[in-house]
Structures are given as C-alpha cells and as structure tokens.
Amino acid sequence: MIQLFDQDQDVRRVALGTPAGFLAFGFGSGLSKYAPGTMGTVASIPFAILLTGLPVAWFWSALVLLFLVGIAVCELSCKRLGRHDPGGIVWDEMVGFWLTVAFLPQSWPWWLAAFVLFRFFDILKPWPIRLVEKRFGGGLGIMLDDIVAAIFAMIVLAAAASVHSSV
Secondary structure, X not given: OOOOEOOOHHHHHHHHHOHHHHHHOHHHHHHEOOOHHHHHHHHHHHHHHHHHOOOXXXXXXXXXXXXXXXXXXXXXXXXXXXXXXXXXXXXXXXXXXXXHOOOOOOOHXXXXXXXXXXXXXXXXXXXXXXXXXXXXXXXXXXXXXXHHHHXXXXXXHHHHHHHHHHO
C-alpha cells in the first residue's frame, strides 16, 4: 500500500495536535509524503481567492499579519520538533503564494503561471533566495525565502503581463 502521508509520529503530533503546528503544516497539507510544499501551495489556493477578494488595505494588512503569524508558528513548530525547517512546514509556501497572486486577475491561466513560477523559484532557490534562507534563522528565515521566491515569480509575471498587453 502506498503511504501518502508522513508517518513520523512526532511530526503528526505537532502538525495535528497543536494550533501552531496545524497552521505551520498548512492545515495538514504539509503531511503529504510527496511534495509537501506543492501540496501546501495547492491548499493555499482557496484562501488566496478569498484574500484577493478583500479591499486592498485589508488584503495587505491580512498578508502582513499572516506573515508575522507565520514567523511565530514556524519557529514554534521547529522548536517542538527539534528540527530546522522540516519540509512539512508549509505556511511559508502559503503566504508566498498569496503574495505571488496579489496583483493578478482571478484568472486561471495567470494563477497557474503564478503557481508554477512560485514553485519553480521556491524549489530551485536561485541567488539570493538560498542566501536569504541561510542568512536568517528560525521562523523568519523560513518565511523570508518564500517571500523572495514570490517576488521573483511576480517579476516574471509582470514581464509577461507587459509583453501580453503590448501584443
């Protein structure tokens, strides 16, 4: 039988047994044995739809608050597990994707492009993303590298939009 979810009991205890862990592990999506970051990004899509429907000031206030919450819940979950940035912690992917789609229309081709580009930059971590990940520790480091990956994706999407609008 194929195991789809992480069977590590410590991970499951933190992810499902504590409020901070439940958030840090993306409401359980980070427990996926395969591509937990991608699963966390998928789980973030319904929330992204809701967030981008908010008035602009509310959206940015919420995003900043969710980023700050992320620093705390990721840090706390790592400490409880005694590990630095376990792959199942996906709150950073969720906030990163929410930032990536911040300026996009709610249109599936743009959001699909955002998803692919964000995951591409988050997985490959080109300079300076990897540097940010190494330079900052704890919850802040976990969150910041995904913010930089989101910014990279946003730059590519903005260039694509510019080319698209001039055609």
